[in-house]
Structures are given as structure tokens and as C-alpha cells.
Amino acid sequence: MNNFAITPDDRVLVIGSTGFIGGRLVPELFKKGIKLRLLVRNPSKLSPSLLKNELIEVVKGDLLKNEGLPEAFHTIHSAYYLVHSMGGKSIFSNREFVKADKLAARNFVTAADAAGLKRVIYLGGLGEMGKNLSEHLRSRAEVAEILASGKTRATILRAAVIIGAGGASYEMLRYLVERLPAMVCPKWIDTKIQPIAVRDVLAYLVGCLVNPETAGKIFDIGGPDIMTYREMMQQHARAKGLYPRLIVRVPVLTPHLAAYWVDFVTPVPSGIAHPLIEGMKNEVVCHENSIDRYIPIRKTPFPEAANIAIEEEKEIHGTIES
Numbered sequence: 001m002n003n004f005a006i007t008p009d010d011r012v013l014v015i016g017s018t019g020f021i022g023g024r025l026v027p028e029l030f031k032k033g034i035k036l037r038l039l040v041r042n043p044s045k046l047s048p049s050l051l052k053n054e055l056i057e058v059v060k061g062d063l064l065k066n067e068g069l070p071e072a073f074h075t076i077h078s079a080y081y082l083v084h085s086m087g088g089k090s091i092f093s094n095r096e097f098v099k100a101d102k103l104a105a106r107n108f109v110t111a112a113d114a115a116g117l118k119r120v121i122y123l124g125g126l127g128e129m130g131k132n133l134s135e136h137l138r139s140r141a142e143v144a145e146i147l148a149s150g151k152t153r154a155t156i157l158r159a160a161v162i163i164g165a166g167g168a169s170y171e172m173l174r175y176l177v178e179r180l181p182a183m184v185c186p187k188w189i190d191t192k193i194q195p196i197a198v199r200d201v202l203a204y205l206v207g208c209l210v211n212p213e214t215a216g217k218i219f220d221i222g223g224p225d226i227m228t229y230r231e232m233m234q235q236h237a238r239a240k241g242l243y244p245r246l247i248v249r250v251p252v253l254t255p256h257l258a259a260y261w262v263d264f265v266t267p268v269p270s271g272i273a274h275p276l277i278e279g280m281k282n283e284v285v286c287h288e289n290s291i292d293r294y295i296p297i298r299k300t301p302f303p304e305a306a307n308i309a310i311e312e313e314k315e316i317h318g319t320i321e322s
């Protein structure tokens with residue numbers, strides 16, 4: 001058996017299980033009978049059913065503070081790295097996310113190497129390195145490099161906006177569309193993107209773990225549709241029965257101003273909106289599709305992904321207006 005193949009006795013560590021992606025990945029892995037351990041900063045953020053589940057181990061720890069890592073990595077076969085440090089209520093409260101994300105990844109590598117971790121699977125961002133790449137997307141790529149620099153074999157998945165209820169980038173755009181019949185936007189509104197449904201992302205994340213041939217590889221992942229942010233917002237409006245929205249491109253609207261505006265109109269705080277908006281100047285489309293050879297799935301078209309996200313949102317929160 002290949003050293004990277006997982007057996008029923010192996011345990012897998014998930015870091016980021018209280019987040020948008022990690023929170024959805026854990027039940028998928030559990031359904032497949034994979035033994036899990038979760039490293040969390042605040043266990044009370046996990047659902048009571050997870051905390052009561054005797055088959056899922058929970059370790060309290062923090063990548064940045066380097067706490068709980070030896071305990072979390074002990075006898076672990078593979079780990080998922082689904083973490084970033086963007087956030088905070090204001091643009092200025094968390095300008096350090098780039099440094100923080102590097103430190104967190106370095107702490108991960110040190111602990112993983114010490115424990116003999118075999119594989120790490122990381123979900124990062126699309127976008128090509130170059131001086132125009134935003135701080136956010138550059139940071140995602142730097143984390144990928146750090147994770148791949150240790151002894152552990154890294155699988156890197158690179159995605160653009162993920163469509164699902166609770167994903168920060170999509171939430172920001174959909175709240176704008178749903179709350180504003182007309183809006184002004186900077187020139188990023190016409191940047192090309194290749195969004196992906198969250199269920200497709202989960203299929204790839206699980207697929208990479210169960211297919212050892214994906215160890216050590218980098219994959220661009222995306223849905224079947226390439227569009228602009230403007231088209232994505234209009235398609236979301238269509239799915240919500242709000243089409244068309246008036247979206248006017250203006251020559252000057254700085255990411256700072258746009259982030260404050262997003263903070264005002266949506267529940268996404270400016271500390272996360274700012275790096276995300278800055279990243280919207282960069283085209284994020286797949287440049288290769290080798291993932292299809294290893295994990296062939298039906299790629300969810302954008303309108304279907306948007307409808308699923310709208311239904312999920314209703315289940316979680318009722319309608320936005322309520």
C-alpha cells in the first residue's frame with residue numbers, strides 16, 4: 001500500500017473546522033467513516049452533536065500561538081489546512097493577516113515534520129504571482145509554498161469565490177445585490193472569475209484524501225462557468241427574482257471606501273471585506289484542469305449553485321429581510 005493511502009485505522013486532522021469550508025467538510029469525512037481529530041481555538045463554537053460524538057476527537061489549540069500542536073498531530077496520517085487570519089471589525093485592526101498567516105503555516109510545518117505527518121491538503125486561492133497580485137491572494141500562495149516546504153507531501157487546491165451560504169466573498173456580493181437595487185462599483189466589477197459550488201469543493205477535498213495519487217500535486221479547481229463579477233451578481237439577482245440590478249462602473253472607488261460601504265450594507269466586517277475587495281482586481285480562472293483525471297465530478301453550473309446557496313440561507317437564517 002502506498003504510504004500516502006489512508007487506511008481505516010488512520011486518523012485525519014482538520015484545522016479550520018469551525019469555518020465555512022471546514023464546518024461542511026467534517027460531516028462529509030465522517031459519513032465516509034474517516035476517523036477525525038479537530039484542532040479548534042474555541043471548542044464551544046462546535047455543534048453539541050460534534051462535541052458529543054465519541055468518534056471525533058477535539059483538541060483545543062491555536063496555530064498562531066503554537067498551542068496544542070503536538071497533541072493535535074500525534075499519530076495523525078493526514079491533515080486539512082483550512083485556515084486564514086483575515087477578519088476583524090475594522091480595516092486597521094487586522095492589517096497583519098499576511099504575517100500571521102505565514103507564522104501559522106510555519107508553526108504547522110514544524111509540528112507536522114516533528115510528528116511525521118504524511119499529507120496535508122490545503123485550500124488556497126487562484127491568481128497568478130506577479131507584482132499586481134493582491135495582498136490576500138499573494139498571502140494564499142505564500143501559505144501554499146510554506147506548507148509544501150516541509151517533509152509532509154502537500155496537495156494544493158486553488159479556488160476562486162466559493163458559492164455557498166456563509167462563504168465571506170459570496171456573502172458580501174449577494175448581500176449587496178439583495179439590499180441595493182442600484183449600486184456603483186469600481187472597475188473590478190468586470191474582472192473575470194470562475195466561481196465554484198461549495199459541494200464541488202467538498203468533493204475535491206474528500207477526493208484528494210482518498211486518492212493518494214493527488215499527494216504532492218497542485219490543482220486549479222473551478223465550476224463550469226467563467227463570468228465577470230457583474231454577471232455573477234446579476235445571475236444571483238435572477239435566482240432571487242430581483243433581476244435586473246443597476247450596476248454602474250465608476251472610475252474611482254478605493255478598496256478602503258468600498259470596504260466601509262460593504263461594512264455598512266452587509267454583515268461582512270470591513271476587516272475581511274477590504275482584503276477580499278482588493279483581490280477582486282485579479283482575474284481568478286483555472287489555467288489547468290488536471291483534477292479531472294483524478295476526481296471526475298459533474299461540475300455544478302453557477303445558477304444551480306446560487307439556488308442551492310439561497311435555499312441553504314433560508315434554512316439557516318430565514319430570508320435576509322427577516
Ligand SMILES: NC(=O)c1ccc[n+]([C@@H]2O[C@H](COP(=O)([O-])OP(=O)(O)OC[C@H]3O[C@@H](n4cnc5c(N)ncnc54)[C@H](OP(=O)(O)O)[C@@H]3O)[C@@H](O)[C@H]2O)c1
Pocket residue numbers: 015016017018019020021022039040041042045061062063064065081082083084085104123124125140159160161162163167168169170
Ligand atoms: N470562502 C471562500 O470563498 C474561499 C475561496 C477560495 C479559497 N478559500 C480558502 O478556504 C480556506 C478556508 O476558508 P473559509 O472560507 O472556510 O474561512 P473561514 O470560514 O473564515 O474559517 C477559517 C477557519 O480558520 C480557523 N482559524 C483561524 N486562525 C486560526 C488559528 N490561529 N488557529 C487555528 N484555527 C484558526 C478559524 O477558527 P475560529 O472559528 O476560531 O476563528 C476558522 O475555523 C482558506 O484557506 C481560504 O483561503 C475560501
